[in-house]
Amino acid sequence: MAPRRPPPPDDTAAGLRSGAVARLAGMPVATLRIWEQRHQAVKPATAPSGHRRYSPADVQRVLLLRQLTSQGHAISAIAAMPSPELQRLAQPAPGGSRRAAAPHLAVVGAALAARLQRPAVARQLMPSVPPLAVYPSLQQALQASQDATLLLWHAPTLPLTLPPEVAALGQARGARRLAVVYRYASAAATQALSDAGVATLREPADDPALGRWLAALLASLPANDTEPAGPTPDAAASAPAARRYDDATLTRIAGLSPTLACECPRHVAELLMQLSSFEAYSASCAHRDTADARLHAYLQQVAGASRALFESALERLARHEGLPLP
Known part of the structure; x- marks a missing residue:
């Protein structure tokens, strides 16, 4: 009777694979690989099969990094x-509190979530991918209890008005922004939702x-809810x-100089x-989406505030130089 051969080494006991760790952390495997290869944030062992194996300490480190990036820390700064x-x-x-968490993204549509x-x-x-909650349908998303900062709906076609389920979902999940990725829609439908x-x-290719x-x-x-998305002009600049x-007056002054x-x-x-000119351009610039419109409104406010300051400076210069101003 031939002696029994020992079983091939089972490297599953050596730790978890990257896919399992990514699921535990609620992040894409691609992001975990970027953390490992680009930032050297975690250094798992390599099993005889060639697969990466994450020890319990490695997994705990990934979860810590995921928590901190969700709170706003850049992976490059903490890796x-x-x-x-x-x-x-x-x-x-x-006596303080944690940093505000990064936006949570709720996606209605499994195909878009996978993409x-x-x-x-x-x-x-x-440097960080927002925590992701996936719902197959609007009805199932309404039944969930997890809040989301951004609600993203994948729709084959767009109606002329926002469906009540989407509006109700945004309110129920506490979403501060609604967004739709669609395949087909009329210009009137997209304009209505933008309004x-x-x-x-x-849906891009x-x-x-x-x-x-x-x-x-x-x-x-x-x-x-209290922190602005970016730098904003002060109250005086909000309505220049x-x-x-x-x-004509400015051209005359430039010619006198x-x-x-x-x-x-x-x-x-x-x-x-x-x-x-830039203030007027920002006011009339075509907008690609709502975020783009907000940016140009901000630029218009900044240009208007700057203009008001320089008008005061011109008045002071005119008094000093004895120039006539209207």
Whole structure:
């Protein structure tokens, strides 16, 4: 009787594969690989089969990193930290609170959710991919209890008005933004949803375009209800006053400047004409989506606030140089 051969080595006991770890952390496998290969955030062992194997300590480190990136920390800034330091960073400061969590993304549509986890999409969302909740239908999403900062609905066609299920879902999940990825729709339908504040995107053929759109949409979201999504002008700049000097007056002042010892009035007059032109351009610029419209409204406010400041500067210069102003 031939002796029994020992069973082949079973490397499953050596740890978990990357797919299982990614599911535990609620993140795409592609993101986990980027953390490992690009940032060296975790260094799992390699089994005889060639697969990466994550030990319990490795898994705990991934979960810590995932928690911290969800709180707003960039993976590039924390990848090299020792695990004990990561644990201290994850704890709330005495008498304080944790940093506001990154946006949670609720996706209605399994096909779109699967596409969002492709490497080409995930790369556009780095350094961190938002926590993802997936629902096959609007009805099932309504029955869930998990909140979401951004609600993304995958629709074959768009109706002329926002379906009541989508509006109810946004309210039930506490979503601060609604977005729709669609395949077919009329211009009237997309305009109606845009007027309702819903971001829309016709389903693109390539993953990078989808990732870029979603990344821009997530970047436009505030981290919490009180923190603005980006720098905003002060209260005085939010509604800049009307122009005090038209282009004819500014052109006349710019032409007078060579007769003066100081050329600052000419420079300020030229800046005012440029700022006024950019202010008008930002107000009339075509918008690709709601986030783009908000950006151009912000640019218009900044240009208007800057114009008002330079108008005051021109008035002061005019008094100093004895220039006539209307």
